[in-house]
Amino acid sequence: xxxxxxNSEALNIQEGKTAxxxxxxxxxxxxxxxxxxxxxxxxxxxxxxIRENEKEKRKERLKVTFDTxxxxxxxxxxxxxxxxxxxxxxALDDGFGNEKLTFGTGTRxxxxx
Amino acid sequence: xxxxxxxxxxxxxxxxxEVILRCVPISNHLYFYWYRQILGQKVEFxxxxxxxxxxxxxxxxxxxxxxxxxxxxxxxxxIRSTKLEDSAMYFCASSAGTSGRFGPGTRLLVL
Numbered sequence: 001x002x003x004x005x006x007n008s009e010a011l012n013i014q015e016g017k018t019a020x021x022x023x024x025x026x027x028x029x030x031x032x033x034x035x036x037x038x039x040x041x042x043x044x045x046x047x048x049x050i051r052e053n054e055k056e057k058r059k060e061r062l063k064v065t066f067d068t069x070x071x072x073x074x075x076x077x078x079x080x081x082x083x084x085x086x087x088x089x090x091a092l093d094d095g096f097g098n099e100k101l102t103f104g105t106g107t108r109x110x111x112x113x
Numbered sequence: 114x115x116x117x118x119x120x121x122x123x124x125x126x127x128x129x130x131e132v133i134l135r136c137v138p139i140s141n142h143l144y145f146y147w148y149r150q151i152l153g154q155k156v157e158f159x160x161x162x163x164x165x166x167x168x169x170x171x172x173x174x175x176x177x178x179x180x181x182x183x184x185x186x187x188x189x190x191x192i193r194s195t196k197l198e199d200s201a202m203y204f205c206a207s208s209a210g211t212s213g214r215f216g217p218g219t220r221l222l223v224l
Contacts, residue, residue, distance in 0.1 A: 032211060034211075034212055036215075038156075041202075041218075041220075042217060042218070043117075043204045043206075043215035043216055043217050043218045044156060044204070044213075044215045045215070046212045046213065046214060046215075049211055049212045089155075089156065091156075093211075100146070100158045100161050100169050100171075101148075101158060101213065102158065103155050103156040103157070104155065105154075105155045106155065
């Protein structure tokens with residue numbers, strides 16, 4: 001069956017360092033992969049989308065890579081700040097052109113001042 | 114930037130009662146969704162809606178659930194006879210094609 005794993009439930013990073021979060025998937029052939037931020041009690045907020053034919057995408061201090069051979073995406077936040085503390089979710093479509101997303105369980109990132 | 118809005122923000126109901134959760138998607142979006150998140154668990158897909166009909170639904174979305182777009186702007190999720198296990202955050206989302214924009218959620222508590 002299809003499975004998405006975000007391999008760290010929680011990650012603590014010193015302010016100013018780069019935070020790297022991992023998303024692995026099995027039994028999927030997604031057309032694209034998305035990263036969302038979720039703060040406690042709030043809805044997911046879209047950050048970045050990367051398509052299967054793209055290796056890397058950047059937006060300000062965020063960078064996402066997508067390796068369809070390894071079935072893995074890495075999400076980087078450079079020059080991390082305490083305000084970056086949140087849960088980060090990866091989400092995949094089902095590869096059939098439907099828009100429904102399947103989410104990972106998330107990684108709770110804490111940036112320590 | 115336009116946002117998805119949801120009402121109410123919190124709803125407490127008795128088991129067996131009907132609830133209607135409301136959403137106003139972003140106006141030029143064509144795809145609408147409901148997701149839910151049980152406390153401490155992952156966000157789960159419930160249903161997608163396109164062109165005035167359900168395009169896909171999950172196993173969770175059984176006969177107790179229904180969706181409607183009654184007036185071209187609102188998008189509602191009805192749970193006919195709530196169960197204790199329906200307690201969760203319910204998120205509405207809309208999309209123009211790929212990335213979804215989520216609403217702030219309705220926290221539903223079934224007693």
